[in-house]
Amino acid sequence: MTDPTNNLEIAAHPEGLRRVAIDPVSRVEGHGKVTLLLDENDRVHQVRLHIVEFRGFEKFIQGRPYWEAPVMVQRLCGICPVSHHIAASKAMDMIVGATLTPTAEKVRRLMHYGQILQSHALHFFHLCSPDLLFGFDSDVAKRNIVGIAAAYPDIAKQGVLLRKYGQEVIRVTAGKRIHGTGAIPGGVNKNVSIEERNYLLLDIAQTVAWCRESVDIARKLFEQNLDLYNNFGTFKSHTLNMIRADGAMDLYHGGLRARDMDGNTLFDHYDYSHYWDVIFEDVKPWSYMKFPFLRSLGPEEGWYRVGPLSRVTQCDFIPTPLADEQRKVFMAFNDGSATGATLGTHWARMIEMLHAAEQIQELLHDDDLQGSDLVSKGERQERGVGVIEAPRGTLIHHYKVDENDQIVRCNLIVSTTHNNQAMNEAIRQVARQYIDGRKLTEGLLNHIEVAIRAFDPCLSCATHALGKMPLEVELLDAEGGRVDVLTRSGEVFSCKENDVEAT
Amino acid sequence: MSDTFQLDGATVPFELGQTVIQAALAAGSYIPHLCYHPEFKPHGSCKLCTVKVNGRTVASCTMPAEAGLQVESDIEELNALRRTLVQMLFAEGNHFCPSCEKSGNCVLQALGYDLEVHTAGFRHLYPDRPVDASHPDILLDFNRCILCELCVRASSEMDGKNVFALSGRGITKHLIVNAESGKLVDTDIALTDKAMQVCPVGVILKKRVGFSQPIGERRYDKSPISAQALQDAPRNPETGGSCDACESVP
Numbered sequence A: 001m002t003d004p005t006n007n008l009e010i011a012a013h014p015e016g017l018r019r020v021a022i023d024p025v026s027r028v029e030g031h032g033k034v035t036l037l038l039d040e041n042d043r044v045h046q047v048r049l050h051i052v053e054f055r056g057f058e059k060f061i062q063g064r065p066y067w068e069a070p071v072m073v074q075r076l077c078g079i080c081p082v083s084h085h086i087a088a089s090k091a092m093d094m095i096v097g098a099t100l101t102p103t104a105e106k107v108r109r110l111m112h113y114g115q116i117l118q119s120h121a122l123h124f125f126h127l128c129s130p131d132l133l134f135g136f137d138s139d140v141a142k143r144n145i146v147g148i149a150a151a152y153p154d155i156a157k158q159g160v161l162l163r164k165y166g167q168e169v170i171r172v173t174a175g176k177r178i179h180g181t182g183a184i185p186g187g188v189n190k191n192v193s194i195e196e197r198n199y200l201l202l203d204i205a206q207t208v209a210w211c212r213e214s215v216d217i218a219r220k221l222f223e224q225n226l227d228l229y230n231n232f233g234t235f236k237s238h239t240l241n242m243i244r245a246d247g248a249m250d251l252y253h254g255g256l257r258a259r260d261m262d263g264n265t266l267f268d269h270y271d272y273s274h275y276w277d278v279i280f281e282d283v284k285p286w287s288y289m290k291f292p293f294l295r296s297l298g299p300e301e302g303w304y305r306v307g308p309l310s311r312v313t314q315c316d317f318i319p320t321p322l323a324d325e326q327r328k329v330f331m332a333f334n335d336g337s338a339t340g341a342t343l344g345t346h347w348a349r350m351i352e353m354l355h356a357a358e359q360i361q362e363l364l365h366d367d368d369l370q371g372s373d374l375v376s377k378g379e380r381q382e383r384g385v386g387v388i389e390a391p392r393g394t395l396i397h398h399y400k401v402d403e404n405d406q407i408v409r410c411n412l413i414v415s416t417t418h419n420n421q422a423m424n425e426a427i428r429q430v431a432r433q434y435i436d437g438r439k440l441t442e443g444l445l446n447h448i449e450v451a452i453r454a455f456d457p458c459l460s461c462a463t464h465a466l467g468k469m470p471l472e473v474e475l476l477d478a479e480g481g482r483v484d485v486l487t488r489s490g491e492v493f494s495c496k497e498n499d500v501e502a503t
Numbered sequence B: 001m002s003d004t005f006q007l008d009g010a011t012v013p014f015e016l017g018q019t020v021i022q023a024a025l026a027a028g029s030y031i032p033h034l035c036y037h038p039e040f041k042p043h044g045s046c047k048l049c050t051v052k053v054n055g056r057t058v059a060s061c062t063m064p065a066e067a068g069l070q071v072e073s074d075i076e077e078l079n080a081l082r083r084t085l086v087q088m089l090f091a092e093g094n095h096f097c098p099s100c101e102k103s104g105n106c107v108l109q110a111l112g113y114d115l116e117v118h119t120a121g122f123r124h125l126y127p128d129r130p131v132d133a134s135h136p137d138i139l140l141d142f143n144r145c146i147l148c149e150l151c152v153r154a155s156s157e158m159d160g161k162n163v164f165a166l167s168g169r170g171i172t173k174h175l176i177v178n179a180e181s182g183k184l185v186d187t188d189i190a191l192t193d194k195a196m197q198v199c200p201v202g203v204i205l206k207k208r209v210g211f212s213q214p215i216g217e218r219r220y221d222k223s224p225i226s227a228q229a230l231q232d233a234p235r236n237p238e239t240g241g242s243c244d245a246c247e248s249v250p
Helices: A066-076 A081-095 A102-134 A145-151 A153-174 A194-224 A226-231 A272-277 A308-314 A321-340 A344-364 A420-435 A442-454 B020-026 B076-092 B107-114 B150-158 B225-232
Strands: A018-022 A032-038 A044-051 A238-243 A255-259 A265-270 A279-282 A291-294 A383-390 A393-401 A407-413 A471-476 A482-488 B003-007 B010-014 B050-053 B056-059 B070-072 B138-141 B164-167 B174-177 B204-206
Touching (some): A032 A442, A066 A081, A066 A407, A081 A102, A081 A153, A081 A393, A102 A153, A102 A194, A102 A344, A102 A442, A145 A153, A153 A344, A194 A226, A194 A321, A194 A344, A238 A265, A238 A383, A265 A272, A272 A393, A291 A420, A308 A321, A308 A344, A308 A393, B003 B020, B010 B020, B150 B164
Antiparallel strands (some): A018 A032, A032 A044, A255 A265, A383 A393, A393 A407, A471 A482, B164 B174
């Protein structure tokens, strides 16, 4: 991991190597590319996942009124805007000193579980099932959701309708299926009426049943391709996720739990309002995406994995019976081999989708959804941190607001950003396993994309290295001699005030 | 004793002193408009209410109604011009409807939908405009100003305060605050002022209430502006009329 000569991040002698690019990476959200540097014997010397988008939300939110943040920053993404909407709202709850009313918290939870359901369904059925059901190097013309609809119409229909149900939950709670306004600082702007609840109750039993079938599909795929699923792009990593006070999986609220790759706890139930004491962000010159790391382990060793695999394996239990039953099956399967497997993430993701459906079902029978006490506030604060477990993993929103109600500073550490190094590790592992020394084919290159897709990355959400990248600009004359050079060193970045350290 | 004129082939009655737009709205015929407001004297600046009267283009908010006029309004030639005017207003300011708290209650946005403005049409100018958050209860976001002067008129004519004014000319024309510091905190504006209620876009905002109205309950979620403007129209030019749009400001 630390040896730059064989970790495939930096080729020792890039000159003369052949460059192969997968550009863009397909069936992921956002735009990214992978570059490989190969020698004349097709040996791999360098593999990088590059995020080629630039976003800038952290900058242009500055100066805006704080109540605008939950609506503005959700525009980061069209797939999981609810995650940003709620994370920003939680941060603004701190700003206005609010303790949420039961109705406000439950409406937000309902919105969030709707989001988990639709996003996980979208990822598994629309984006990944073509790889998983047809094979990684199957006919590329059919390796898509249209091909799935033709070959497996029931599965395709199930995926579409599961996603639709999640979107309807979001519409009821946020006003729109995409980019709604339901969560506001200190609460929500609407409850769930009896009519709306009854409407959602109509299809919840079917939704739970389909989610159970989805877990079965993911499990069987693992069982039937045991060697492949156990080993494909698999690597050991530390983990980070949010956890409820009793150790239960909680995707909406809790403390932070980090464990090292051997399962030793690094910190537990950590109050996320001071996350900067345990998490830092590194920047690298070849990506707009930052590289977070656990402060106690440092930038080289401290990278970690977030998301379904981390959450399902690191929680003590899942607080809904059907999903917890499936978690136990997952953990015990083949002596726990799925718990560290990159492709085990799909199985874990489906268990979470079942959990989300069960949570929705439970909440729909809770009368608090029809309450009228929607907003609270308390003593105004200068700083707000909101953390949730988004579909792709831990999502951190951090704002500082001045006395005029304007945001003066913002830091977003997005799920995919947490997974940045982990994704790079996965594709390097795949490059070693499948690419190194072979003649490249489309199918082989798709193996790289399969590893990336397992993380369900949202690249558009994840690029926030504004003005922090180390840069070197050279001015060369016609003979290639250096006329001038401008350099800017990188920074290790944390959001704590006056805590930006130049490396 | 009322007389009549013809609007798009329909007979519109009017009373002495009414303008074409007043008579049309009172009779249930919608003419798109922005700077016209039933509680204020006609201004004639936005030109959105332009109609053809006996073949000549005039602002219907300043054109006195006369017997026998032949008025054309809802024709493609004029609606195309209105779309262009709305597109230019969007291009001249920084109107980011997706994150604007006035979205759903915004007259400019509602007109855009009603006139079927589907594209930007012009390259955005992205002007560098400030936000004045100095007042403890009121936010001024100049990014969205369309220079309708409704706040200027409301503050001077109804509030008696002269908090706002326009400054500069041509493309540099902009809304300013009448205070030595230029900051709203140094004026005597109050939340109860009429100037707080008349802004058709998202410039003058009560702080800390943004997005409290759920989607579906905002003013223009319910029916298009062409239908609602008729409800606001005064039926009597002497007594004026109330404005539901102002009343609905959260």
